[in-house]
Structures are given as structure tokens and as C-alpha cells.
Amino acid sequence: MSLSALIVLIYVLVLASYLGFELISKVPPTLHTPLMSGSNAISGITIVGALIASNELGYTTLSKWLGLVALVLATINVVGGYVVTDRMLKMFKKK
């Protein structure tokens, strides 16, 4: 990877982190548990990496199998995370 490509990625990292700090500090404590399970689901974004890795067929089988293991785990994270977060948020009612 070239240094200039790296710099672009670091830009993205720094700006996204800053935005994350700003947005998340505004989440009320009432919602901290759903925030955690919801962000858990978002960290399942590794699923994109897992898909790319699973695709490396024909070159090395080890890469592919590692990719598929990652794929199963990341899918659990994504599906389970969003569903349980929805289950919780559904319960928060104001009467």
C-alpha cells in the first residue's frame, strides 16, 4: 500500500472517530444497553471482509476456510445484534 493511500484511510479513521464521539455522547443513559448491542451489530461489518476473504478460492484453501469461519461469526453478530436491539427498543414505551 502506498503512503498516500494510507493517509486517506487515516483521514477517514480520525473523522469517523470524532463524529462517533460527538454522536454517542448525546445518547441518553437509558439507551446505553441497546447502544451497546446495536454497535455490536455494527462491528459485524467485518462481514464485508469475511466475504472478500471467503472468495479467495483456488489460491489457498486455508484463506478460504478462515474467511468462511469469519463469515459465520460476523453473521451471528450482525443478525443477532440487530434483532436483540430491536427487541429491547420495542419495550421502551412512554405512557
Add this chain to the structure above:
Amino acid sequence: MNIGIEIAYLVASVLFIIGIKYLGKTKDARKGNVISAVGMVIAIAATLFTLEVLTLLEIGIAILVGSAIGLYYAQKVAMTKIPEMVALFNGFGGLASFAVALSDYYFKRDTNLASLDAINLTSILLSVLIGAVTFTGSMVAYLKLDGKISGQPITFKGQHLLNLLLLIAFIAASVLVFLDPSQVNYIVILIVISLLLGILTVIPIGGADMPVVISLLNSYSGMAACATGFILSNNVLIVAGSLVGASGIILTQIMCKAMNRSLVNVLLGGFGQTVATGGADGPAVVVKEIGVEETAMLFDSASSVIVVPGYGMAVAQAQHVIRELMEQCEKRNINFRFAIHPVAGRMPGHMNVLLAEANISYDKLIEMDDINEDFSNTDLVFVVGANDVVNPAARTNPQSPIFGMPILNADKARTVIVSKRSMGKGYAGVENELFGFPNCLMLFGDAKQTITKVVSEMKDMA
């Protein structure tokens, strides 16, 4: 670069950000979660377009298996067990990032060794380290929360030295990898060290410090995804990973502040163990007991009530019967609210979820800073399964291990009733001075059973 896919990733990143923004308001939060999920579907769909058809079957099966497990677990899990689930899922996220990093390493090693340059190797090693630490650390946290291993801090002599040595060994092995990236042996050493570090950093931390630990591991799982984004030069991974990383760090800070401890102090561990002996020296507190009938009468004659729930309420499954108590009080026009301490429960916001499940309106759940002024003009405070968060020693006794921790001013109320199984100590191992206060009465017994009796007494009165 396929421009269509890059645009799809950009849209997904924006949707994650909007989704988190919506989480800032309780009424919009559910919508926010859906928006974030749509972003995820877009990112996945866009990636699927880049794949070769040959692997689609295996990929399809893997996605089906993962979805089935995730769906089953998410629908079945009890709300009291959410901390365990989050810990477990943090671990899965970490392991997934770890596996992607390794997969990429093997792929590049066998096909294009030259592409393993310094930047790439650094990203791979970071992803392996953070991913593995997240995985084993989360598994230990899960086992502790689930009671499969003792929640007590596990410490031994030379623990910190061992961690330091492992870290040095990690750096040394990393240098060897840089010198010869084709050597798998060094990578294996790095993996073993990383897995060990995850275990060793979480075992010395006590069960009651778990809110800090799972917040931190949550952050790690995001950082692991972020490192994977650097390996694959993939912006959506970096954006999503940093959002999660930031979220975990903020929650970690909030938890530490609410316990008046530094993150380093929590991570060094052993809390509760060292102070347990100190607490035993103090004079035994003399307490006054109260029965079910008198409790019902006190509720009946009060005009304002604040309930202070703690993890003990969740253990006793008393939240539903507390709602019945609330209904009885509201029938009598009693102002009935809940005071939520930030570290009540086993993870940030845990009490709110449990009370929401018991169908208690969220505007009744008041944060510490917003309700602390009100205790002094409240008739009755009902403490259920909470201990350290109402211990006045945190304000007055510089010798106390919890001194300086912000607490709920329950002792300022006219009368305090404490529902407690027995005269045990809080996790900090300190006597609770509140129990000996002249305005404090102890209602001993299982919270669910005693409160059920109080409710039926109140029904009879009406």
C-alpha cells in the same frame, strides 16, 4: 476500483451514522436501529456483487448458519442475560476480524509475497492482536458473568510482570515477521501471545467491574474491525469500526467516572479482594427491621416514593412485582419514580432495559444527577438489591474504598426501606453505613416474595 460498490459503501457508512444519531432520542431509537441495519444490508449486497460465482454456495451456507444462530439466540435470550450476550457477541466480532486478518495474510503470502509491505503487515498484526484479545477477553468476561467461573478477581504473583513480558515478546516476534513475512511460525507465536493476553487482562477483574470491561471489549471489537479495514483498504469497515470504537470508549469513561476509579485502576484488577479485609474491622452496624404490613402502611401514607433498583432486583426477578407496587401507589396518587445509578446492573443501562421489559414507562426512570436533589423532600425511598450506590460512606469516610464515588442520596429521604436477602456486604466488601441510620429500615427476605406480599397488603387496604 468498482465505482458502484464504492458508492454503496459510502451510502452504508452514512446510514450507520444516521442510525446512531437516531439513537440519541428514545422515541426515534428503534428507527435508528432499522436504518443502521439497512446500511449493513447494502454493504453486504454490494460486496456480494464482487464475488466469484464458484464460492457462492459455501458463502450462502455460512450466511444461513450464522443468521439462524444469531436469530435464535437474539429471540430466546432473557433480558437479565443481555450482558452475557453482548460479551459473547463482542468475542465473535473480535474472532471474525482475527480470522479475516489471518486469511488475508495466508492469501498474500501464497500469491503475492511482495504485497505484504510494512503498512500491510502492521495492519495484519494489529488486527490479529486486537481481534484475539477481544475474543479471549470476551470469553472470560462471558464465563464470569454467566457464573461458569468465579466472578472474584483471579490474581497471582508476578501477573503484571508476565503481561509485560508477553507484550515484549509480541513486539520481538513482530520484528521477526517484518524481517521475513513468509515465516508462519512467528505468526503462530503472535497468535498464542495475543490469545493469552486477552485471558490474562480480564481474569484479575472482579465480576462487579464487568460494566467497564464489556464496554471496553465493545470498543476493542470496533477497533479490530477498523484494523481489518486498513488491511483491505476498505472505508466502510473503518467508518463502522471507529463508530463502535468511539462508543465503547465513551461508555467505558462513563462507567469509570460513576465508580470514581481510573481505567488503569480497574484494569489492574483485584478490587474487592484487597479491601474485603479492611471493611471487616469496622463496628458492626445495628439495624432496625421492618415487616411486610408496616412496609405496606408506609407506602400507603407516603406522597412521594423513589425506588433505587440494583442488580439484586434482577437476580430476584422482582421488576414485574415492582410495577404492581407502582400501580398500587399511583392509584393513591403517590408520585412514584425510579433513581438509576450509572453502574447499577451488570452493563451500562441494564436497569432501564429490565424496567422497560416490566412495562414501566421510561419517563419514570430518572438519572442520578437529575434526581439527587429530590431525595431530601421525598417521603419514602425503597432500595431493592442495591448497596454500594447508596452508601453514604462514599461521601463522608475517606478511609472507605468507595470514597469519592458519586452516590444516590437515598439517606436524605424521610424514611428509607431496604429490601435485602440478608446482611451481606456490597461487592466492595464494605459495611453500608446507611443501614444503621435512624431513618433506615430493613425488609429482609427474597425481594420478589416480600414485595408480592406488600402489594397484596396494599390491595387489601384499598
